[in-house]
Amino acid sequence: MSLPRIELALLPTPLVRATRLERALDAGPIFIKRDDLTGFGIAGNKARALEFLIGAAVDEGADTFVAAGSPSSNFCAAAAMAARVVGMDCELLFPGAPLSAPAPNVELARAAGAHLLFGAVETRDQLDDAVLEHASLLRARGRRPYAVPRGGATATGGLGYALAARELAEQCQAADVSARTVVLATGSGGTQAGLVAGTVGFGQRWRVVGASVSRPAQPMAERVLRLARACAASMGLDEPCGDQVDVRDCRGPGFGLTSDEDRVSSHLALAHEGLLLDDYYGAKAMSLFRAMLTAGAETPAVFWHTGGVAAALAVLMGGSS
Ligand SMILES: Cc1ncc(COP(=O)(O)O)c(C=O)c1O
Incomplete structure (x- = not known):
């Protein structure tokens, strides 16, 4: 295998x-x-998942990893870092307005160079659909996104x-x-x-x-x-x-x-x-x-x-x- x-x-x-x-x-x-x-x-735990998710994204020739989560999401921060090590862009969707106080995982994702998108949806349970919509938008602009649901599940x-x-x-x-x-x-x-x-x-x-x-x-x-x-x-x-x-x-x-x-x-x-x-x-x-x-x-x-x-x-x- x-x-x-x-x-x-x-x-x-x-x-x-x-x-x-x-x-x-x-x-x-x-x-x-x-x-x-x-x-x-x-x-x-998300390092193990990302070995295969980023591996699949590279294999498909993707240029942008698209993920989403709450501001506390370990997966989003880890995805931003993992995308960076293979030279891929990373776009992350978060629910609601930008935070008034810094949250560690959001700041980690930002430091790793991810593009952070707040406010596309109001609640966490709307994020998986929003990721797919965002990927379609990117595709229409000529990008090659690899989109994953919350947690990379x-x-x-x-x-x-x-x-x-x-x-x-x-x-x-x-x-x-x-x-x-x-x-x-x-x-x-x-x-x-x-x-x-x-x-x-x-x-x-x-x-x-x-x-x-x-x-x-x-x-x-x-x-x-x-x-x-x-x-x-x-x-x-x-x-x-x-x-x-x-x-x-x-x-x-x-x-x-x-x-x-x-x-x-x-x-x-x-x-x-x-x-x-x-x-x-x-x-x-x-x-x-x-x-x-x-x-x-x-x-x-x-x-x-x-x-x-x-x-x-x-x-x-x-x-x-
Ligand atoms: C620290 C930690 N433990 C457990 C989990 C649960 O993993 P899963 O989303 O794959 O169920 C997560 C998910 O983000 C996590 O960050």
């Missing part, structure tokens, strides 16, 4: 035993998959995490660990879709559980399944079925808003393991991980740290993320 790819991430990312967290939670064995350390800017974007499932399998085998439960944050669904595709396709037996941070569980599970099947098909792997997609509703008070449990989760991760978790994704996923362990989830369990450094720091500094 040879799919277009450009190297961005430093792989494999570490798989580390979290013994202090085990003691704090009175559970274990617990491992952390450190995709906050993918090593391309502060892209976290396509079958191609999932390829990186299908391979990450194999990476985890190899690390578990080397460490003689038989992982049973894998928990991660799910936003647009592309990361979980890739992981499910790779888990099933490469014959792994752990259960992947997504903490849905912004959408109800049922539609999210349907979306993850659709993406996972398309991702598996493009790799020639066996396609997953519905009962292999496990999504839990972890929205709590809302996207980017923390519950008391989420604050405890961030504190535990930082105090015991030196892990920085953000309010949008990591803290909610850790709350689910803790709740699952308390309820007797099978171990060894892996918490997949997906990054979110910019938002985590912004919150600590009391600014906008």
Whole structure:
């Protein structure tokens, strides 16, 4: 199988035993998959997706990468940097008016040379259509856009995490660990879709559980399944079925808003393991991980740290993320 790819991430990312967290939670064995350390800017999980999205864009002869997200979007900032390293333009759509205070990911995207477009739509859920409209506009002007939905959630974007499932399998085998439960944050669904595709396709037996941070569980599970099947098909792997997609509703008070449990989760991760978790994704996923362990989830369990450094720091500094 040879799919277009450009190297961005430093792989494999570490798989580390979290013994202090085990003691704090009175559970274990617990491992952390450190995709906050993918090593391309502060892209976290999005570095793996962008290896294949930018690879496909280059392969198609595109000259402009078009993406969209909220101002807190890690994907948008990472896309801007990834486009830049292959000499491609990047146009990013954000909802609403330009921000009155700087947000780290918007500033990163700007610093990487992306063209930022505010105000095309009012809300996040209108962005995917707006990206397609913007791509048509660019095409009419003679440009060659490669447009992706929010989070880069396509079958191609999932390829990186299908391979990450194999990476985890190899690390578990080397460490003689038989992982049973894998928990991660799910936003647009592309990361979980890739992981499910790779888990099933490469014959792994752990259960992947997504903490849905912004959408109800049922539609999210349907979306993850659709993406996972398309991702598996493009790799020639066996396609997953519905009962292999496990999504839990972890929205709590809302996207980017923390519950008391989420604050405890961030504190535990930082105090015991030196892990920085953000309010949008990591803290909610850790709350689910803790709740699952308390309820007797099978171990060894892996918490997949997906990054979110910019938002985590912004919150600590009391600014906008
Ligand atoms: C830090 C972090 N974790 C998890 C996710 C969720 O990934 P996905 O959108 O592929 O579901 C994102 C998405 O932007 C993210 O930035």
